[in-house]
Structures are given as C-alpha cells and as structure tokens.
Amino acid sequence: MLQVNSLEKHYQSVTAVNGLTFEVHPGEIFALLGPNGAGKSSLVKMLVGFTQADRGSITLTDGDETHDYIPSHLLGYLPEDRGLYPEKTVKQNLAFFATLHGVSKTDFEARCLHWLEKFSLRDRIDEPLKALSKGNQQKVQLISAILHQPKWVLLDEPFSGLDPINQELVVTFLAELKQQGMTVILSAHQMAMVEKLADRVLLLNQGTAVIYGELEEILLAKQAAVIHVRYADQVDITSLDELKNNYAVETMKSNQLLITLQNNQTLNGLMPLLASLGEVVELKNQAQSLHTIYLNAVAAHNTERSSSEGSSAEISQQGEIS
Amino acid sequence: MSHNTSSNFEQVWTVAKWEFLHFFKLKQEIIGKLIMLAVGLTIYFIATQTQKLDDVYHIATDQEFVIESVSADANVFKFNKVENVAEIIDGLADDNGFDAVLVFNGLNSSNIPNAQATDKKNEKAIKANSSPTLITAEKFTWQNQLVSLISSELNIIRFNQLDLTAEQQVALSTPIHIEHKILDDLLKNDADYNQTITAFGVLFLLIVAVFSVFGQLFVSITGEKQNRVTEQLMATMTPQTWIDGKLLGQILFALKTIVTTLISIVLSFLFFSVIIKQQPVDLTIINWALLPWLFAFAIAGLAICAAFMAAVASAIDDPNHSGKSGLMMLPLVPVIITFLLIDSPNGVLTILLSYLPITAFAVMPVRMSLVDLPVWQPILSLALSGLCFYYFRIVAARVFKMGMNMYGKEPSIKDMFKAMFKG
Numbered sequence: 019m020l021q022v023n024s025l026e027k028h029y030q031s032v033t034a035v036n037g038l039t040f041e042v043h044p045g046e047i048f049a050l051l052g053p054n055g056a057g058k059s060s061l062v063k064m065l066v067g068f069t070q071a072d073r074g075s076i077t078l079t080d081g082d083e084t085h086d087y088i089p090s091h092l093l094g095y096l097p098e099d100r101g102l103y104p105e106k107t108v109k110q111n112l113a114f115f116a117t118l119h120g121v122s123k124t125d126f127e128a129r130c131l132h133w134l135e136k137f138s139l140r141d142r143i144d145e146p147l148k149a150l151s152k153g154n155q156q157k158v159q160l161i162s163a164i165l166h167q168p169k170w171v172l173l174d175e176p177f178s179g180l181d182p183i184n185q186e187l188v189v190t191f192l193a194e195l196k197q198q199g200m201t202v203i204l205s206a207h208q209m210a211m212v213e214k215l216a217d218r219v220l221l222l223n224q225g226t227a228v229i230y231g232e233l234e235e236i237l238l239a240k241q242a243a244v245i246h247v248r249y250a251d252q253v254d255i256t257s258l259d260e261l262k263n264n265y266a267v268e269t270m271k272s273n274q275l276l277i278t279l280q281n282n283q284t285l286n287g288l289m290p291l292l293a294s295l296g297e298v299v300e301l302k303n304q305a306q307s308l309h310t311i312y313l314n315a316v317a318a319h320n321t322e323r324s325s326s327e328g329s330s331a332e333i334s335q336q337g338e339i340s
Numbered sequence: 341m342s343h344n345t346s347s348n349f350e351q352v353w354t355v356a357k358w359e360f361l362h363f364f365k366l367k368q369e370i371i372g373k374l375i376m377l378a379v380g381l382t383i384y385f386i387a388t389q390t391q392k393l394d395d396v397y398h399i400a401t402d403q404e405f406v407i408e409s410v411s412a413d414a415n416v417f418k419f420n421k422v423e424n425v426a427e428i429i430d431g432l433a434d435d436n437g438f439d440a441v442l443v444f445n446g447l448n449s450s451n452i453p454n455a456q457a458t459d460k461k462n463e464k465a466i467k468a469n470s471s472p473t474l475i476t477a478e479k480f481t482w483q484n485q486l487v488s489l490i491s492s493e494l495n496i497i498r499f500n501q502l503d504l505t506a507e508q509q510v511a512l513s514t515p516i517h518i519e520h521k522i523l524d525d526l527l528k529n530d531a532d533y534n535q536t537i538t539a540f541g542v543l544f545l546l547i548v549a550v551f552s553v554f555g556q557l558f559v560s561i562t563g564e565k566q567n568r569v570t571e572q573l574m575a576t577m578t579p580q581t582w583i584d585g586k587l588l589g590q591i592l593f594a595l596k597t598i599v600t601t602l603i604s605i606v607l608s609f610l611f612f613s614v615i616i617k618q619q620p621v622d623l624t625i626i627n628w629a630l631l632p633w634l635f636a637f638a639i640a641g642l643a644i645c646a647a648f649m650a651a652v653a654s655a656i657d658d659p660n661h662s663g664k665s666g667l668m669m670l671p672l673v674p675v676i677i678t679f680l681l682i683d684s685p686n687g688v689l690t691i692l693l694s695y696l697p698i699t700a701f702a703v704m705p706v707r708m709s710l711v712d713l714p715v716w717q718p719i720l721s722l723a724l725s726g727l728c729f730y731y732f733r734i735v736a737a738r739v740f741k742m743g744m745n746m747y748g749k750e751p752s753i754k755d756m757f758k759a760m761f762k763g
Contacts, residue, residue, distance in 0.1 A: 103564075118351055118355075
C-alpha cells in the first residue's frame with residue numbers, strides 16, 4: 019500500500035504540489051490525471067525518490083518494510099523524459115536494464131521474448147534501437163521498465179507518441195501487468211485509454227486534488243441524463259412546443275434534439291412524446307466521458323481558484339482602506 | 341511473480357562493463373595498432389632511404405681538395421678542381437655533370453707563411469680559418485653529410501697547419517666534462533637518470549590515458565543525458581552507484597590504453613632494433629623497480645582526474661552550449677607544474693605538491709626518480725590521493741543528482757562548489 023499524506027513541494031515561488039493526500043492499493047491501476055503544470059511530474063519525482071517533499075509524507079508498505087518512496091528494487095519506471103542507447107541493439111538495451119535489476123539470463127531470455135512477441139518486435143531483437151521507429155523504441159523502453167517484474171510500476175505518459183493501434187497494445191500490456199499482480203500508477207492525458215484501464219483516478223490541478231476515487235463511482239456521479247434523439251426527417255414543430263413545455267429541450271439540427279431529464283422525469287414518460295414528433299432513428303444516452311468530466315472539473319476548479327483569489331484580494335484591499 | 345534484486349557491487353560492475361565495452365572495439369583496436377606499425381615502418385624506411393647516398397656525387401672546387409676520411413660515405417664524394425667555377429655554378433641547375441660547387445674564398449697561402457697545409461693532396465694554400473662555400477641547385481639530405489665531411493677534413497687541416505702533436509689534437513677535439521656535485525645526499529646521482537626517463541615515460545602514458553578518459557567520460561555522460569536515459573537509470577540505482585560504475589569502467593579502459601600503448605612501444609622497439617637493425621635488446625632504459633610505484637600513482641591520477649571529469653560532465657546538459665567544457669583542461673596543470681619544478685625536487689613547493697592529491701600523481705613519481713625518499717612518503721601521498729578520489733566521486737554523484745532535478749538548467753560553478761560541501 020502506498021499512502022501519501024498532505025504532500026507539499028515548492029520551487030521558489032511556485033507551489034507544485036499542495037497538500038495532496040491519497041492512497042494506491044496493491045494490484046490496482048491508478049491513474050494520475052491533470053493538465054500540464056498540474057504537479058504530476060513533481061509528484062512522480064517524489065514517488066520515485068528523485069526529490070524530497072517539503073512537507074507531508076509518502077509511506078510505502080511492503081510486507082514488514084516501509085519506505086518513504088518506491089525503492090528501485092520494487093519499482094519499474096518509465097519516465098516522461100525517456101530514451102535508451104540508440105547505438106545498442108534492442109536485446110543489449112533490455113539485457114543491460116535486466117542485469118542491473120539482477121534478472122538471471124534464463125529469466126531474461128524468456129521474459130524478453132515474451133514481451134517482444136506481444137509488441138510484434140521479436141524479429142527486431144538484434145537490430146540497433148535507432149533503426150526502430152519512435153513508437154517501437156517506446157515499446158522497447160516499456161519492456162525495459164518491467165523485465166524484472168517489479169511490484170510497483172510507474173509509467174509517465176505511456177501513451178504519448180503512440181498511434182491508436184499501439185495505444186491499444188499498451189492497454190493490453192498494462193492489463194497483463196495487473197493480471198501478473200503488479201500495481202500500476204500511470205500518468206496520462208489519453209482519457210479514453212485511462213477509462214478502459216484505471217481502477218481509481220486522481221485528477222490534479224494546480225497542485226491540488228480535484229477529483230479522487232474509484233473511476234466507476236466518479237463516472238456514475240458525474241453522469242447526466244441527457245438524451246440525444248435523431249429523427250428520419252425534420253420534426254413536427256407543433257408537437258415540439260408541447261415537448262419543450264415539459265422538458266429541457268435543445269434543438270441541435272432540424273432532425274436532432276438534446277433532452278435533459280430532470281429529477282422526477284423518466285425515459286418511459288418521454289418516449290410517447292418523442293414518437294409523436296416523427297420517426298426516431300437513433301436514441302442514445304449522452305453520458306459524460308472521463309474526458310468531459312476532466313475538462314469540466316479543471317475549468318470549475320480554475321474558476322473557483324480565481325474567484326477565491328479575487329475575494330481575498332478584495333478583503334485585503336478593504337482591510338487596508340479601513 | 342518473482343522480484344529480482346541486484347547488489348550495489350553487481351550494479352557497479354554491470355555499469356563498468358557496459359561503459360568499458362561501449363568504447364572498446366577489438367577490431368578497431370587491432371586495426372589502430374596495425375596502422376601505427378605501418379606508419380612507423382613507413383617513416384623508418386623513408387628516413388633510411390633519404391639518408392642513403394647515391395653512387396657518386398661530383399663536386400667542383402676551385403682548389404685541389406680530397407677527403408681522407410676512412411668513412412665509407414667519403415668515397416661517394418668526388419672533388420674535381422675546375423678552372424671556371426662561375427661557369428659550373430651557372431650550369432648546376434642544367435645537370436652539367438656536377439652536383440655541387442665548393443668555393444674556397446680568398447685563398448692565398450703566401451699571405452700566411454705558418455699556416456700551410458701539410459696535407460699533400462689538399463693544396464697547401466688552404467687557409468686554416470677559411471670559410472668555404474658549398475653551392476647546390478637544390479636541397480637534399482646528402483648535402484648535410486657532405487658538409488659534415490668537409491668540416492671534419494678542414495678541422496684536420498687546421499690542426500696540421502698549427503703543427504700540433506697528436507696528444508694536443510686529441511685534447512682539443514675532446515669536449516670538457518664538468519662534474520656537478522650536489523651536497524644534498526638525498527639526490528640521486530647522474531647514473532640514475534634512467535629512473536627519470538621511466539617516470540616521464542609513465543607520465544606521458546598517463547597523459548594519453550587521462551585525455552582518452554576525459555573525452556570518453558564527457559561523451560558518455562552528456563550523451564546519456566541527451567539520449568534521455570538517465571531518469572530510467574536513476575530509478576534503477578543510486579547516482580553514486582552509476583558514477584562509481586562509470587569511473588571503474590573508464591579507469592579500466594585507461595589502464596588498457598596504458599598497457600596496450602606500452603606493449604606497442606616495446607614491441608615496436610624490439611621489432612626495429614632486433615629484426616630490422618639486428619642489434620641486441622637494450623631495455624636498461626626502463627627502471628623496473630620504480631615501475632610498480634609509477635603505476636600505482638598513474639591509477640591514482642587517473643581515478644582523481646576521471647572523478648573530476650565526471651563531476652564536470654554531470655553539470656553539462658548540452659556540450660555545444662556549455663561554458664564548462666574548458667574545465668577539462670585543468671588536469672594538465674599538475675603536469676605543467678611537474679615540468680616547472682623538476683629542477684628543484686627537494687624544494688618546499690615541490691614537496692608540498694607531491695602530497696597534494698590533485699598534483700601528487702604527477703609530481704611524486706618524478707620526485708621519486710630524482711630523490712631517495714623513505715617509503716612512507718609515497719605511501720602517504722597515495723593514501724591522500726585515495727581519499728581525494730573517494731571524495732571527488734561523491735561530489736560527482738551529488739552534482740549529477742542536482743543537475744537531474746534542475747529541469748534542464750545546468751548547475752552553475754557556484755552550485756558545484758556547494759555540492760562539494762553539502763549533499
């Protein structure tokens with residue numbers, strides 16, 4: 019279990035991390051989300067022990083041992099700022115990192131071939147890394163981070179620079195890591211990928227936690243009952259007025275409507291009215307994606323921060339006047 | 341799921357091997373040595389060919405002149421007295437049958453009654469203090485030998501004209517030897533000059549090794565930064581382990597450079613003296629007793645210089661835009677100091693610098709070659725060097741860690757000094 023309590027990190031006048039508290043449970047996939055400059059990299063550097071917190075604590079419990087960061091023997095790390103040795107072959111690169119972690123030759127051969135096979139890179143094992151595309155080099159680096167089968171895997175932006183097909187491969191890769199019992203902490207911007215994978219998420223903005231918890235619960239809580247309806251032809255205007263009297267209706271196109279159900283309104287009650295407008299060809303719940311939740315939460319947090327900063331500036335000005 | 345661990349020493353050794361093999365290329369090593377040998381042979385044969393004389397060189401003179409030397413070279417020069425020297429000089433460039441003209445300016449034996457040559461073949465008119473002029477169309481190596489032979493012959497003529505006895509002639513032609521006795525009992529006598537040659541020889545090899553290590557460490561550390569490998573490496577081991585591994589790898593590589601260069605020099609020496617010149621092997625120039633000490637100091641010097649370089653390279657992100665590259669030249673300072681202080685091996689400054697770790701590796705071995713020192717002195721010097729290396733490697737790791745957490749900014753010289761005192 020990884021416990022982070024009231025963690026703070028300041029760089030001169032900049033507060034990178036401001037009172038973060040969260041937990042990562044063994045065996046889960048935990049996603050760190052947030053816009054650029056939200057404090058993710060600072061948090062990651064503290065988690066791997068590159069920098070120390072100014073305040074607060076990190077406690078990693080591993081059996082009877084506790085650590086104040088994830089120690090190297092338990093960690094598989096893919097940094098955001100990444101690269102390997104371009105002149106060396108794929109195998110030499112992987113063998114170097116595996117040997118540093120004490121992986122035996124037999125284990126190395128088996129694991130190396132297994133993962134290269136998964137990423138369709140087995141035939142390129144003896145090629146120099148620089149001969150591979152950037153995406154393939156990134157896949158090799160992903161493998162190098164986990165060949166020693168660490169308990170904790172920390173991946174900073176594992177999807178960046180990959181095409182959709184390779185992003186899906188990484189999703190499968192991470193799912194397999196979880197299956198093997200590894201705990202995965204990943205920082206990412208690709209919400210669709212995170213939504214497929216993560217058990218729990220922490221959304222950071224300006225160094226503070228904006229959303230934190232089980233992904234399923236977050237999606238459910240932020241779900242709005244918005245129904246998108248598409249008709250075969252233009253809708254009947256007379257019947258539309260009746261619908262608008264009872265429901266919050268937004269006309270998107272002449273044949274498309276967006277209807278938001280209020281607290282006591284149900285889809286069953288809505289259906290006859292929808293049918294009276296014309297031939298319905300498509301009806302879908304416009305659920306909020308993680309992407310929308312992310313954007314809304316960050317925007318709301320920014321507004322809240324600027325208004326609170328505005329009020330405190332006002333109070334301070336009033337104080338000066340009085 | 342298995343969890344693997346690797347001990348600190350194993351990680352250091354893995355990095356050291358990686359570092360060594362990254363720069364060691366057996367094929368290139370062999371090719372390099374073969375090229376060196378080929379260049380050596382070419383230079384040797386060109387030199388011997390240019391010094392080798394043709395069949396006969398014809399020299400026109402305005403006086404009768406013959407070289408009586410028994411030297412084999414003398415026979416290839418034929419002097420012919422001609423009437424019109426000016427005409428021969430004009431035709432030298434047109435291959436008129438003469439290779440040179442020797443003109444004895446203002447010769448007149450009647451003016452100097454006691455200065456007549458007793459030599460029968462050279463005219464008696466040749467003046468003791470005459471300054472002949474040798475004129476040739478172009479410059480060739482054989483002309484140096486001709487000048488040398490003429491000079492010797494004229495010297496003999498001068499002795500004969502002065503009517504000196506054989507003893508007097510020997511006395512005048514023998515250079516005066518002045519023995520310099522120094523009352524400092526610690527100084528070794530002149531017979532031990534081989535020790536100094538050995539010490540400077542090892543110092544030369546050390547310089548070669550230090551500069552190869554410098555270049556490689558610089559390329560290696562800044563290269564890894566530019567390839568962005570460092571963060572992943574640092575999540576695998578501590579900065580100290582990484583620096584230690586790199587230093588070990590580079591020191592091993594430098595030792596390889598020293599040993600292979602030494603072997604190449606010795607083999608070349610043997611090849612030229614035994615096979616080509618067919619002379620017996622003479623390795624007395626090497627002081628074997630001093631060699632272990634010299635190598636101990638060479639290793640200490642290499643280690644200190646490498647740790648210093650690691651600290652400098654750790655503070656550089658982009659070698660093309662860093663002002664710290666000039667610091668690479670600093671280890672030359674001890675070598676320069678050694679040359680400056682060599683004449684006073686027991687001076688206060690020399691003694692002081694032979695203990696100061698950053699200069700000791702160069703000064704102490706040379707001092708040992710010149711002065712009889714009690715054994716505790718080089719041991720103390722080596723121990724201080726060892727401590728210095730231990731500290732420098734810690735500083736290098738601190739600077740590296742500092743640079744890594746500065747998000748693309750390079751640590752300043754001030755930051756580097758701070759790292760010397762605070763982790």
